Amino acid sequence: MTTTPPPGEPANPILTEVLARFATTSNPRLREVMLSLIGHLHAFVSETHVTWQEWEAAMDFCAKAASVTGPGRNEFIALSDSIGLSMAVLAASQPKPPGATEPTLIGPFFLDDAPTVAIGADIANGASGQKLYVSGHVRDTAGAPIPDAIVNVWQSDDRGLYDVQDNFDPAHMWGRGRIRCDEQGRYAFWSVMPTAYPAPMDAALGDLIRATTTRYWRPAHLHFAIQTQVADPLVTHIFARGSQYIDEDVAFGVRPSLIADFVQHGPGLAPDGTAMAEAFATLSYDFVLTRPQ
């Protein structure tokens, strides 16, 4: 990004003025980020000759995104996801060594105050779907357990809805919880099978996707966000192998290492000794976290 136009191109007095003023930003990192962002957005406008009507449509688009943004939903995260920008940020800023669990996007439905539950408890809290038992360990790249890691999990029910999308009552969250690992770094919980679901198409994201890629599904997955005292935090999904739409995630979030087997079982004993009268599923997944360099 340079303020000097290439030979033959006219000077851009507006951009020159804007860059000169933002160059006075005292925080060097913010200055770097803003000058780059401003340069790219102005280059986009010059290259494509955005018209006033298109700009007004873009502002209306932002207002439509704003109209559905609030506690438990941020349409701008969904939009960032939908053009691969969230994944690009992760790739640029959280490169992982071989063996470490790959990060993926957080999505728009994370809540930081989900209920804390005991290891092995049921986080479904009324969410509908086939019963699912999930267990595993949180370790570092050397194989050492990370005790006291906190595993946040959140997911849709079998209608493809998250609690925040369904007459949300903060006093009755469902399909989400926080589990503190034990001294061996082990976590476990009961929940329900995740389901492939369409991204929320009722606002700006829907307008964008319908007019462009027409690919608006997310394959079945569980969301995880793992916080520890000693390791780098990890935000990721585990995707169900064989799920529909696994090759066309609207959020570009699927990585091969994050696809796992959600194993089907007939009625009988679950891994934690529970006698199950109906068919159920299990997932075993170990998370491998990096320690700060």
Next chain:
Amino acid sequence: MTTTPPPGEPANPILTEVLARFATTSNPRLREVMLSLIGHLHAFVSETHVTWQEWEAAMDFCAKAASVTGPGRNEFIALSDSIGLSMAVLAASQPKPPGATEPTLIGPFFLDDAPTVAIGADIANGASGQKLYVSGHVRDTAGAPIPDAIVNVWQSDDRGLYDVQDNFDPAHMWGRGRIRCDEQGRYAFWSVMPTAYPAPMDAALGDLIRATTTRYWRPAHLHFAIQTQVADPLVTHIFARGSQYIDEDVAFGVRPSLIADFVQHGPGLAPDGTAMAEAFATLSYDFVLTRPQ
């Protein structure tokens, strides 16, 4: 914008996947715009190595902008204005021939259902400030009047507030109106003197400007949006010559041709014959519109 990285740069598999999917967009103009925008946003992320924490801060910033966006206020317009993007769109898409009135930005406070008033009426409707009489003509670049042009005007009061910022009652708008020109293309109205005012600093724009340029004032101006049956629409401001902050408009909207004299008068007869017991001001300004090519 190309999907092939230059020699020596690593391929970007995420961007490649995103561009391939958006390349399926059926509308050619939307495809062009989205591929350019996506390319520039990803280039911004790669160049600056946006971290996950910065991305989360950006998403929170969008949510804060969303929280104040609604009828009568669009924080995203204010943000676009604050990095000169709105003016860049006008420059790229509405180049004007010599003699035509220059466009400037619409700003966040336009309403499309302001009351229609007769020529010469008072649009203040209770707005506080020194009385101001504004008059002039709407003509085309050949000097011919444009009859039946509709002149939309909106402005702040002497506290620097617009009606939509002050316990807004849609049934009692003030400082805004729509005037239909006569057969000679003449418009006139009474209002109050505009005042320099700070951009709304209570949300995302405030966070941005405080952390970057620290320049958050708009010099005194009236907003105009002129719609006609025969000419290109025009959105512009008229700025008061000598206003404080005329050289550091937060929105980069000032153009020398848009600065005019707001003439001060002692008590006496106004141009329309009204006997004024107190000092008042007048502005005379002719708008020159282009006809579609």
